[in-house]
Amino acid sequence: MSEHIDGTLSSRLGPALYARAPYLRPGEPEDLFAGGGEMGAHMRAFDWSATSLGPVEGWSQSMRSAVSICLNSRFPILIYAGPELLVLYNDAFIPFFGRKHPGLALGRPGREAWPEVWHVIGPMLEGVLATGRATWADDLMLAIDRSGFLEETYRTFSYSPIGIETGRVEGVFNAVNFTTERIIGERRMNTLRQLAGHVSESRFPEEACRQAARTFAANPADVPFALMYQWDEPHAQATLVASAGIENEVDATRWPLAHVAATGRMEVLTDVRARFGDLPGGPWDESPHSAVVLPLSQPGHKVPYGMLVVGVSPRRALDDSYRSFFELAAGHVASAVANAWADEAERRYAAELEAKQRLLDAVLQQMPAGVIISEPSGRTAFCNHQQEELVRGPMHHANCVAEFTGFHGFHPDGRPLHPEEWPLARALLQGEVVKDQELTLERCDGERATVRVSASPVKDPEGHLIAGVAITRDVTQHKEQEAELHRRVEFEQQLIGIVSHDLRNPINAITLAAHTLLRNEGLDARATRSTSRILSSAERATRMIRDLLDFTQARLGGGISLERRPTDLRHLVDQVLDEVGVAWPERHLEVRQRGCTTGDWDSDRMAQVVSNLVTNALKYSPRDTPVRVELRGGDDTVELSVHNDGPPIPPDLLPRLFEPLQRGTPQVDRASRSIGLGLYIVKHLVEAHGGTVAAQSGQGGGTVFTVRLPRSPGALAHH
Structure with a gap:
């Protein structure tokens, strides 16, 4: 038995293997595994009687047919058999098990063969077993361990039930199309296209590097991190110009930058973790083990502009296609840098003009109003995005004043606005300065907005008209x-x-x-x-x-008038409780006092406060519980607390309790015909006295309203 480079067994299995596997021999009439190549031999040699599937001769016809189709197909096929979902697969599937083949895969339960992805595929497989309905996935990413590390792979596959015609599902037939190379290839090609399209437009070498960094950052799966250095040959020093995926600058001297600058060739580092510790792994949890250093140079240039350092994905091997991707990416960056470097003087002048234009554009774009600039003829030269937001659509660009009909405007009295009546037209045609003219503007969606427009002519030092500018503010909501x-x-x-x-x-x-x-x-x-x-x-x-x-x-904000006079709050509370007690003869009211309770207050208004609070407490508490009123006198203040043992106020209502038209519970207030103003008025009466009112409510503790009053105006603030 020989072994391939990738660790899989060859299909040339000698007679000795069959001698060790007496379960079935090739050539027998019922040889289910005939024609199955290497995997047929492995399955024949496997002791199935020791598994939950039992001896091969006991397998159902559905399972036998599925296995026969699997082994004789050149398409990767895997079967999950029995309640344990034991794994069987054909020769085409061998490379995708890698080091697991065959001992850690064949005949093993699916959760043991694929522990790293079972949380994804397990529920899908169990769903097929439970329902008998097939399922599938397109280009599903699964991180599998076939080479000693979790590897990013993609596959399109289907899970189909086996044996459904017998009334029970005996297994799952898994046909697979591995799309890893296509998905990753398209992703890398897209990155290269982005580099070719964007980096080449850069005006300066540093700008090219920063644009490249942004492009690399958009593909962290292939470029977990990237560092671009400018190389100073006379001083043998490197300066970091741009980076992607990594926030803290690493020690540049630990990269072989000088060696790459001297040789002009790619250098691969396999000890990145030993040099720098954990570095960003892109979308993966692992830190890259390898990195690549490439020169940013063009043919014919002895000294490169700089070097590109890129991390290798911890979930992909650095194969030829991966190396080629890095080389092409470095080539795009180097080409853009060289072009920008060659025309630096011309670009610097253009960049200065562009910087001024960008500054003007930034100011105009960030103005909190719509801005339109027109040439003397009325041709639109500029409009900012706030203007487009105001009209809710693309701005109509006129070629002359007569084309100011692109949007419909109206005077405040409803008359249509003629082209020459627009404020900008008046500024261009008559040299008029228009300030805050109120108009009605019909937006692109048909809705109307009230706007205020200011317009002014712009003249050069000689007094010649060179432009007109209009500033438009949306005042619809304000109106x-x-x-x-x-x-x-x-x-x-x-x-x-x-x-x-x-x-x-x-x-x-x-x-x-x-x-x-x-x-x-x-x-x-x-x-x-x-x-x-x-x-x-x-x-x-x-x-x-x-x-x-x-x-x-x-x-209305007029406040509530007060007539202050010396008042004993205890005496006032007793009077209110006597009056309330007539309406609630069956309820028990308690009063407790601690300290002096006199002050300068409006006694009628305070009676209104006490009456509202006590009546509320009676309404929202059981009949057999007391309502307690406590008075506590301090140096400059007096506190009044009203406590009841009713159910707690809902937490969502508590912050809004003192707002108008709020009620404790709809049932109680419908019965009492409350309009929900009592606590709102209590709050305003207390605040008119310079005091505060607050409510506390909780399960088992009942509800307490606490009023804190200064004995005289200003005393509470002083206290």
């Missing part, structure tokens, strides 16, 4: 915001009028009538209850009106 603000102010002003007059006056009349009826001693019990309900509803409506007025005042 919409102004309109929305105007509508909101109008609405809120109307709301104040409605609430203060059209609602409050009739409710005051209802309240007065209800009080008058209650003073009538002739009312029976039923009438008294009805009148009391009317009075209660009217008072609730009055509170809602007060909340709406406070809300509107706060939203």
